[in-house]
Amino acid sequence: MTTASTRSTPSIGEGTQDDHELAVIGKRVPKVDVWGKVTGETRYTDDLQLPRMAFGKLLRSPHPHALIKRIDTSGAKALPGVYAVITGHDLPPVKFGILPVSQDEEALCTEKVRYVGDAVAAVAAVDEETAERACRLIDVEYEPLPALMSVEESLSHPEVRIHEYGHGPNIQRLISLQFGDVEAAFAKADLVLEDVFFYQGNNHLAMEQHAALASWGPDGKLTLWSSTQTPHYVHRLLAKILDLPMAHIRVVVPAVGGGFGGKLDPFSHEVAACRLSQLAGRPVKIALTREEVFYTHRGRHPTLMWLKTGFSKDGDILGCHLKTCLDGGAYGSYGVASSFYTGAINSVTYKMPVYRFEGARVFTNKPACGPKRGHGTPQPRFALECQIDKAAERLGLDPAAMRRRIVAEPFTKTANHFTVTTIGLKECIDKVVEASDWRRKWSGWQKVGGKRRGIGFACSAFVTGAGESIYWNEMPHSGVIVRADRGGGVAVLCGATDIGQGSDSILTYLVAEALGIEPKDIRVHTADTDLTPVDLGSYSSRVTLMCGRAAMQAAERLREVMTKAVARKLEVAPEDIVFRDRRVGTRDDWENALTFVQAVELAEAMHGVLAFAGAYAPPKRVPGYRGAGVGPSPCYSYTACAVELEVDEETGEITLHDVWIAHDVGRALNPSLVEGQVEGSVYMAIGEALMEEQVFRKGVHKTPSMLDYKSPTSLDMPEVHTILVETHDPEGPYGAKEAGQGPLLPVMPAIANAVYNVTGVRIDETPITAEKILKGLDLLRQGKPARIGPDKPPAVVYPQPNMVESAFGQPADEDVPRPFA
Amino acid sequence: MGTERQLITLQVNGETRQVAVPVHKTLLEVLREDLGLTGTKHGCELGECGACTVLIDGRPELACLLLPIACEGREILTVEGLADGAKLHPLQEAFAELGAAQCGYCTPGILLTAKALIDSNPRPTRQEIREALAGNLCRCSGYAKILNAVSMAALRSTEAAAARKP
Numbered sequence: 001m002t003t004a005s006t007r008s009t010p011s012i013g014e015g016t017q018d019d020h021e022l023a024v025i026g027k028r029v030p031k032v033d034v035w036g037k038v039t040g041e042t043r044y045t046d047d048l049q050l051p052r053m054a055f056g057k058l059l060r061s062p063h064p065h066a067l068i069k070r071i072d073t074s075g076a077k078a079l080p081g082v083y084a085v086i087t088g089h090d091l092p093p094v095k096f097g098i099l100p101v102s103q104d105e106e107a108l109c110t111e112k113v114r115y116v117g118d119a120v121a122a123v124a125a126v127d128e129e130t131a132e133r134a135c136r137l138i139d140v141e142y143e144p145l146p147a148l149m150s151v152e153e154s155l156s157h158p159e160v161r162i163h164e165y166g167h168g169p170n171i172q173r174l175i176s177l178q179f180g181d182v183e184a185a186f187a188k189a190d191l192v193l194e195d196v197f198f199y200q201g202n203n204h205l206a207m208e209q210h211a212a213l214a215s216w217g218p219d220g221k222l223t224l225w226s227s228t229q230t231p232h233y234v235h236r237l238l239a240k241i242l243d244l245p246m247a248h249i250r251v252v253v254p255a256v257g258g259g260f261g262g263k264l265d266p267f268s269h270e271v272a273a274c275r276l277s278q279l280a281g282r283p284v285k286i287a288l289t290r291e292e293v294f295y296t297h298r299g300r301h302p303t304l305m306w307l308k309t310g311f312s313k314d315g316d317i318l319g320c321h322l323k324t325c326l327d328g329g330a331y332g333s334y335g336v337a338s339s340f341y342t343g344a345i346n347s348v349t350y351k352m353p354v355y356r357f358e359g360a361r362v363f364t365n366k367p368a369c370g371p372k373r374g375h376g377t378p379q380p381r382f383a384l385e386c387q388i389d390k391a392a393e394r395l396g397l398d399p400a401a402m403r404r405r406i407v408a409e410p411f412t413k414t415a416n417h418f419t420v421t422t423i424g425l426k427e428c429i430d431k432v433v434e435a436s437d438w439r440r441k442w443s444g445w446q447k448v449g450g451k452r453r454g455i456g457f458a459c460s461a462f463v464t465g466a467g468e469s470i471y472w473n474e475m476p477h478s479g480v481i482v483r484a485d486r487g488g489g490v491a492v493l494c495g496a497t498d499i500g501q502g503s504d505s506i507l508t509y510l511v512a513e514a515l516g517i518e519p520k521d522i523r524v525h526t527a528d529t530d531l532t533p534v535d536l537g538s539y540s541s542r543v544t545l546m547c548g549r550a551a552m553q554a555a556e557r558l559r560e561v562m563t564k565a566v567a568r569k570l571e572v573a574p575e576d577i578v579f580r581d582r583r584v585g586t587r588d589d590w591e592n593a594l595t596f597v598q599a600v601e602l603a604e605a606m607h608g609v610l611a612f613a614g615a616y617a618p619p620k621r622v623p624g625y626r627g628a629g630v631g632p633s634p635c636y637s638y639t640a641c642a643v644e645l646e647v648d649e650e651t652g653e654i655t656l657h658d659v660w661i662a663h664d665v666g667r668a669l670n671p672s673l674v675e676g677q678v679e680g681s682v683y684m685a686i687g688e689a690l691m692e693e694q695v696f697r698k699g700v701h702k703t704p705s706m707l708d709y710k711s712p713t714s715l716d717m718p719e720v721h722t723i724l725v726e727t728h729d730p731e732g733p734y735g736a737k738e739a740g741q742g743p744l745l746p747v748m749p750a751i752a753n754a755v756y757n758v759t760g761v762r763i764d765e766t767p768i769t770a771e772k773i774l775k776g777l778d779l780l781r782q783g784k785p786a787r788i789g790p791d792k793p794p795a796v797v798y799p800q801p802n803m804v805e806s807a808f809g810q811p812a813d814e815d816v817p818r819p820f821a
Numbered sequence: 822m823g824t825e826r827q828l829i830t831l832q833v834n835g836e837t838r839q840v841a842v843p844v845h846k847t848l849l850e851v852l853r854e855d856l857g858l859t860g861t862k863h864g865c866e867l868g869e870c871g872a873c874t875v876l877i878d879g880r881p882e883l884a885c886l887l888l889p890i891a892c893e894g895r896e897i898l899t900v901e902g903l904a905d906g907a908k909l910h911p912l913q914e915a916f917a918e919l920g921a922a923q924c925g926y927c928t929p930g931i932l933l934t935a936k937a938l939i940d941s942n943p944r945p946t947r948q949e950i951r952e953a954l955a956g957n958l959c960r961c962s963g964y965a966k967i968l969n970a971v972s973m974a975a976l977r978s979t980e981a982a983a984a985r986k987p
Binding site (some may be wrong): 028029030032033035036037041044045046047049129192197204205206207209255256257258260276286289290480499500501502579672673675676679680681682683701705706707711713714715718720 | 824853854858859860861862863865866867869870872886899900901903904909912913916917918919920923924925926927928930932941950951952953954955956958959960961962963964965967968986
């Protein structure tokens with residue numbers, strides 16, 4: 001641990017403690033909030049009802065692109081049972097967006113709509129039915145504009161502009177970075193591969209539809225309950241959107257029924273509920289229908305990619321050049337970050353001495369894309385891992401062994417100056433190879449194709465939290481208050497949002513471990529901007545590490561005071577005091593140890609009220625070049641995966657049999673929860689690989705329902721064999737890294753590689769459908785190259801690159817500033 | 822507003838409940854809004870996701886597609902009625918212990934579907950569990966721990982039943 005701070009007592013949880021000393025960490029204990037979930041007691045936002053509450057509805061555009069000439073709400077206002085009707089003109093005239101660089105949204109459009117589903121007006125009424133009827137009475141006159149429904153259309157029609165800002169007509173953002181001379185690398189390579197890949201867009205499809213309940217009180221203060229993953233950003237942006245001081249806004253997050261990135265933006269329904277509540281003088285709830293969730297979207301960016309990589313004959317990567325082009329949909333959302341993410345962390349998995357990345361995000365008249373589990377990295381991961389498979393074949397190498405050989409070196413810097421710390425990928429590969437019986441089942445390149453059953457391999461890496469906040473500031477990324485009550489109860493207050501991943505439980509386990517008490521002795525209070533210190537939100541796999549470290553710091557500060565008080569009472573040295581089994585004392589004289597309750601009372605008598613804060617911000621390791629803000633992380637998780645599947649040559653149908661997946665999670669704070677994250681990631685990946693796609697016809701979403709938008713059921717899931725690898729990263733709490741997103745990444749390419757192993761057909765795009773396989777088999781029979789995928793690289797003119805020297809192989813910096821350590 | 826309401830008597834979780842509701846209101850809406858039983862969830866309100874599954878006379882049905890008037894005189898069981906007083910159902914215990922509920926939103930519907938399964942088939946195979954749950958979408962878990970929890974609850978239930986026999 002390279003912590004700059006000094007501490008009077010030994011630090012807890014820095015990855016050094018042996019498992020046998022731990023009472024809670026590493027144990028399979030139930031989640032703290034699970035009892036409400038199995039009894040139906042847990043309250044999600046749409047389960048809340050307030051006295052006099054009205055129901056709200058949004059009126060949405062039927063046009064993909066149109067000017068709003070006139071809106072007449074008089075018919076709706078006259079309908080009995082209607083309390084308030086608003087349009088964008090009833091809101092302050094400001095545009096907003098989650099990223100400071102893309103302030104391009106209005107909660108209700110005033111001049112122009114940009115996709116079918118864009119909100120233009122909202123109604124609050126006595127019940128939902130009346131609100132719906134009132135929406136139908138709103139008369140909107142549109143002047144339709146040409147709709148740009150694909151990247152190609154948007155690029156070839158510069159005369160039609162979806163937005164006025166950006167790096168070119170309908171081009172929101174262009175990125176061009178180069179770290180070392182890639183052309184020189186290609187020149188000396190034994191094998192250079194160039195491929196074009198396409199990764200389809202898809203929706204998060206969280207089971208709970210978004211809902212918001214706003215109550216604007218007569219005191220002029222506003223409370224919003226919302227199913228959001230990021231109460232802090234919603235809090236901050238509501239102040240701007242509503243022109244109301246943050247001090248007068250409270251955002252509370254009830255239980256959230258899944259997010260996966262789909263609840264990370266401020267949304268129209270949240271803003272509309274607030275303003276309607278203010279006008280109606282009563283609480284207003286807006287719950288989206290499933291169809292509206294598909295319009296709200298912010299899902300995976302459809303991405304076209306061109307990838308060129310130079311390999312040595314032994315399989316080393318000598319250099320890599322990637323171009324990506326993202327179909328952004330109608331608004332910015334997180335898209336600039338998503339675009340950077342398609343290039344940023346390709347360098348952290350394997351040794352990649354030089355690297356060039358060009359990216360573009362293009363506006364289209366479709367629902368805005370944004371962050372979905374894996375945020376911008378599943379697309380290039382699919383490209384890279386499929387291409388490595390192709391290279392292994394050309395070089396006659398075992399694709400698992402080839403990957404193992406080129407795994408990045410721990411505690412070094414990448415070409416693009418990111419610092420990698422612990423890397424458990426070799427162990428992950430070894431475990432998957434062994435568990436899957438890889439060598440026997442893969443059985444060499446000469447045995448590709450013409451069989452029923454086969455296996456594929458891929459690896460990946462992911463960030464454990466973003467190194468930078470979404471808006472620039474020097475404040476903590478996560479804060480926790482730990483408060484001990486006279487009865488020995490401990491309250492943990494934190495802005496973190498449990499969206500099902502178990503962050504409330506992680507906070508509890510860490511504090512229980514530090515204080516030697518049971519999880520049951522702790523109550524967590526989270527995600528309430530009035531009561532809890534800021535946590536930036538449940539995104540970028542940051543919560544376990546960042547809240548975890550803040551919680552441990554707060555608990556440690558409480559423990560220090562209690563240690564001092566107990567040491568004085570027992571007349572022993574503070575260093576000898578231990579906390580365990582709800583008691584505090586010395587090992588040598590444990591029978592005279594005090595109870596935790598007595599220790600709390602002594603400490604309160606000595607110190608005063610026992611409430612301590614902890615804070616965390618990532619180590620200051622963000623490189624200095626422009627465009628370096630996306631990708632740095634306190635540490636990276638690593639995953640290896642093998643998929644065994646069967647293909648029916650008659651129908652093209654794929655049957656998945658087994659997935660072996662090993663994940664370097666640093667330390668499993670609760671193995672059950674980590675396995676749950678891995679299994680859920682594998683599931684979501686299978687959906688993206690085989691069936692999920694966000695597609696449009698004549699400007700309209702083709703499948704805005706759960707029946708038409710296909711997602712895997714219990715019958716589609718193979719057996720998933722999860723292997724947890726622990727590397728005890730110095731930055732993570734007790735060594736923990738992320739588990740919620742990384743394990744999704746290798747599954748899609750492993751499936752594509754397995755399909756090749758079975759059929760001899762390369763499918764360089766998602767989803768990998770039966771139709772595409774049959775098409776490939778047909779090509780094979782005709783003796784043509786059996787490859788299905790896009791032909792042309794992105795038709796974007798990327799600017800001259802920002803040239804930065806490669807930092808590849810440099811050792812990680814010894815002393816890194818840690819702001820709140 | 823002004824919609825005609827009908828007085829309907831329902832047997833919910835062993836209790837007789839009367840509601841006066843518009844005749845076209847779904848059972849899902851009546852359970853959640855009129856009876857305060859918000860444990861039953863909605864994910865689509867079109868019969869596609871299984872989140873609103875309740876048991877009607879022991880059979881899993883989608884509350885979003887049912888009219889309350891069609892449920893008069895039948896036993897409706899929601900997640901709130903699954904426990905026996907303060908004693909949790911073995912399925913609830915197993916889901917909690919094994920981590921089968923993540924966000925928990927699909928959990929009530931899955932618990933009830935699983936109850937119907939193990940009531941009629943006390944020792945289901947893994948494939949039978951998969952088939953029974955195929956209409957209940959879960960986006961968090963990948964179903965693995967759900968299948969494990971249903972198996973474990975079934976095993977415990979049959980063992981408990983065997984132990985009760987003289």
